[in-house]
Amino acid sequence: MKEPIPIQQWLPAGPLRDMGEKYVSQLPDVAQNPIGPESLMHQSDHSWSEYLVAYSLLYPGVVIILALLGGLGLGAFFIFCRRREYSHRIFCSKCGSMMYPCGLHCPECGTSNPSPRALNWIGYSRLRTVVPPSGWKRHEEVLRSYRRCFYCGQPLREPSLDQRCPACGKAVLQGEQSVDRYDAYIGRRRGWTFAAVVVLGVVPILGPLLASSLYRRTLINPYSLYMTVYRESFLMVVLFLCRHLFRLLPFIGIIGMPVLCVTEYHLYRRMFLWKAEKYDFRGE
Incomplete structure (x- = not known):
């Protein structure tokens, strides 16, 4: 034997x-x-x-393997969605310019898109789901949350508020009211995201991976996509490292993930609002 x-x-x-x-x-x-x-x-x-x-000894290795497999799968899905969206760009009915399906207006002449498409969970245009006219204001905030132009849907290049869309020339923010609407849009996700993180934190191995990915996409990325984290705050870097460390330690995610979720949300939100206060709206 x-x-x-x-x-x-x-x-x-x-x-x-x-x-x-x-x-x-x-x-x-x-x-x-x-x-x-x-x-x-x-x-x-x-x-x-x-x-x-x-x-306890096998836990970190299993988590790393699952994270690598998940990262490879997600990366392939990103590439697929990006190529699909680019190949399905549409022509403006007035000037004939190319525009993204998720855009609300033509980047050249400003003509409204009669059937703007909603975004999927990674920020690329769906092919069938149309945004109704009553949901256009919300769709503007959805576009901003994935660092896309709220007007024409063009992806923005820099992790900064101080930039304009390379296609239509619109600025990221259009006044203090746009900052408040964007912040309120993200804030409405807090309740269900925190509840999901608490539940997922109890699940061994896969739970902390899903919990950290969930709250990062729903609460952190909408702010961090407009900031260079390593230049903004040392505390941000510490929390970033803790988020990945807590994935590797068994039983830590039960308490650690909910605490990190609340802490990172408030830190990133405060830093974003601080940067927005320094933003010069006079040029809009």
Whole structure:
């Protein structure tokens, strides 16, 4: 019968394996019954403490693998949606200029798009979902939240409020009222996002990954896309590192993710509003 491979041998060589060997060697009956991945899938004589140690040692590696797979899949989906949107650009009925399906107006002559398309969850145009006239104001904020021109839907180039659309020349913000509307639009997401983060934080391994990705997209990105985080605040960098570290530590996400969600939201919001206060609207 083939001897089971001890679980510490599945860890990468270096400090992590040394730590695993140190802890596993102190557990009872390990010499007679080595802990292997296969033993975690079947009944055995190992105590709950042994299972807990094995779970803690394997947790970071499993999270990293899942994050890499998810990142590759998401990257492929980004490329697909970007190419699909670009190939489905439409012609202006008045001047014949090309415009994005999600844009509300032609970037050249300002003619209204009769059937503007809604955006999907990563910020690219849907092909079938049309924004009704009653939802145009909200659609402007949706476009801003993905760093796109609120007027023509053109993607903006810089992570800054101080820029104009390269297609139509419109500025990111059109006055203090536009700042308030944008901030209120993001604020309406707080309740359900926080509730989802609390629930997802309890789910082992996959929960913290989904929780951090969710609140980053719904509450953080709409602000951070207009800022260069590494230049804005040292605290932002610390919270960014904590977000990724908490993914790798078992049981931390139950409390850590909700706390990070609230903390990062208020920090990024305050920094965005501070930058908006310095914005010069006289040129609009």
